[in-house]
Amino acid sequence: MTTSPDDEATVIIRTVGALGRIELNKPKAINALSTDMVQTIDRALRQWATDTQVAAVLITGRGERGLCAGGDIKAIHRDLTEGANAGNMTFWADEYAMNHLIAEYPKPYVAILDGITMGGGVGVSVHGSHRLVTETTKVGMPETGIGLFPDVGGTYLLAQLPSEVGMYMGLTGQPVGPGAAIAYGLADTYIDRDRIPELVEALEAEAFAVDTVIARFAEEAPENELSVAEGWIAACFSADSVVEIIDRLRQHPNEDAQKTAELLGTKSPRSLAVTFEMIRTAKDMKLEEVLERDLRAASEIGRRPDLTEGIRAQVIDKDRNPQWDPPTLAGITEDEIRAILDTEQERTVFP
Template sequence: MTDRAVQTDEILFSRIGSAAIIRLNRPKALNSLNLAMVHAMKPAMERFANDPEISCVILTGEGERGLCAGGDIRAIYQLGKAGDPDVTRFWREEFPINYTIARYPKPYVALMDGIVMGGGVGVASHGRHRIVTERTKLAMPETGIGYVPDVGATWLLPRAPGEIGTWMGLTGEIVGAADAIFAGLADMFVPSERLGALTQALGELKAGSSDRDVRAVIDGFAGAPGESRLAMHRDLIDRVFAFDTVEEIIAALETEPGEFAAETRAVIARRSPTSLKLTLRLLRAGRKSSGLVECLEREFTVASELLRNRDFYEGVRAAVIDKDRNPQWQPATLAQVSDADLDRYFVGGHAVLFPEHRL
C-alpha cells in the first residue's frame, strides 16, 4: 500500500504487512535530505502513529551506498549565497523531525546500512532500534565544512562513553558498525544481506506490538559487530579530550605517542578553527542540557549565525562545489578565534523552533 497523499519521487512511503516503510529515494545524492523530503516525512509519521494497523516504522535508503549522507548542503549553500531569507527553513522543518523520532510512540527501526552522516544520524540515531551493518560508515563530519554537529548530535554525542563523543564531534571521522554501537549511536549489528528478510519479519508482527516484540525479531537476525577501534583507544581519548579548550586538547595530543594520536592531531589541524571551538562549546553545553529540545534550539541559533560567515561557504565550496579539498579558513588559526568571537553565535535573533517547550 502506498501513501499517495504525501508520496514524492524523493521519499517513498509504503507498507510491508504491518510495518510502515519510509524509503529515502535520492540514491545518486546518497539519499541526502532536502526540504521536500522532510516536509513530506512529518505528516506521514503522524499518520503512521495514529494508524492502529501499523506495528512499527522502518527507515531505509534506496541503493546500496547509504541510508543518508546528511542534509543537502549544496542547496543551503546556494540559498545562502543568493541571500534568500528562507535559507534556514530546511533546519526549521528538519529539527522537529529529529524530535518526533526521539519521542515516537511506536517502534522506530532505522536500517543504517552504508553511509550515515550528519542529517542521516539525525533521522536514525534518535530512534529506539538502530541497526548497523558491515557497510556502515557513520560520521558527524561538520567541522570539515565550516559547520557544527546539529540534528540533536550535541545531545547524543555527550552521552557516548567518556569523551568518545568529543572525539567524534571534533574530528568528524568515519566510524564503522562496532564503533557506532560503542558510541551509543546504534544498537545492533545485522549483516546487510539479511535486512530484506528482517524487514519482512517485522512486517509479520501484529498491530500493537511493543518495542520488546520488535527487539526480539531483530535479535533473531543480529550478529557480532566485531571489535571497536574507539573502545581500544578509549583511555587515550578520555585523557586527551577531557579538556575544555581545543588548544589544550591539541597540546595533550602532542604528548601522546602512537599512530592514533598522530592521525587525530593531523585530522583536527585540517578542520575549521571556528567550527572546532564552536563544536566543543556546543558539546560541553549539551552535556549539561535539560534535554534534546534545548540542544536543538542552541544548534539552530549557531547554525543561523554560521550562514552569515565565510567558513561554511568555503567549506562547502572545497568539499562539494569545486571539490579541491583545500578550504582556506578565516580565521586560519585557533589563536585568532576569541571567546568574544564565539559568543555572538549563541545570541538568538529568531523565532524558537519549539515554542511549546520554552526554556
C-alpha cells in the same frame, strides 16, 4: 496512510501491513535530505503516530552506498551564495523538529544504518528506538570539515558517549564502524546486510512484534575498533579547550594521536571552538534545548564565511582546500562563541 510507491519520489512513503515504511530515494546523492524530504517524513510520522493500524515505522535508504549522507549541502550553499538564508532556516527548523519527533516517537522506530550514515542521516536514525547496523556501517558527524557543527541534536548524542569519544568524533568528524557504534550506544543491534531484505519482509509481516523479529536476525557485534585508541582519546580530548587538546595530541607518543592533531588543523577553527563548547554543555541539556540551540547556531554560522567556503571546497569545486576565516583558533574569541550560541533568532524549532 497507504500510498503506492512512486519510484520518482525522493522519499517513498507507504504502509505494508501494520508497518509504516520510509524509504529515502536519492541514491546518487547517498539520500541527502532536502526540505521537501524532511517535510514528507514529518507528515507521515505525525499521521502514523495516531493511526491504530500502524504498529511501527521502518526507515531505510535506497542504493548500495548508505542510509543517508546528511543534508543537501549543495542546496545550502546555493541559498548562502544567493543571500537566501531563509530557505536554509526553513530546512534546519523543519529538520530539527523532525529529529525531536523521532526521539519522542510513541511507536517502535526502526532504522537500518547500512553504509554511510552521517550528519542528517544520524538525525533520522540514531534518535530512534531501534538502531540496526551492518558490516558496512559508518556513523559520523563530519560537519567541522565544512564549517558547521554536529547539528540535528548531534552534540546531545555525542555528549553522552564515554571516554571523551563524543568529543573526539565531534571535533575530528571521524566516523565509527558497527562495533564502536554499538559499544558506545549509537546503535543497538548488528545484522548481516545480506539479510536486510529478509528482515524487512519479516517486519512487514509482524510489525506488532518488532523486538521479536529483530532478535531473530541479531548477530554478535564485531569488535569495537576504537577500543585500542580509548586511552589517548580520553587523555587528550578531556582538555579544557581545543588548543589544549591539539597540544596534548601533538605531545602524545602515540602516532595516531599526532596524526589526529594534524587532522584537526584542517578543520574550521570556528567550527572546532563552537563544537567543543556545544558538546561540553550538552551534557546538562534536554534534546529540545539542544535542537533550539542548533538552530540559533546554524543561523549565526550561516552569516559567517566558513560554511560557504567549506561546502565550496568539499562538493562544489572539490579542491579540498578550504580557506578558513580566521585561519587559526587564535582568531576566535569567547564573545563570538557566545554570540553564535546565544543570539535569539526570529525563527524557532518549537514555536
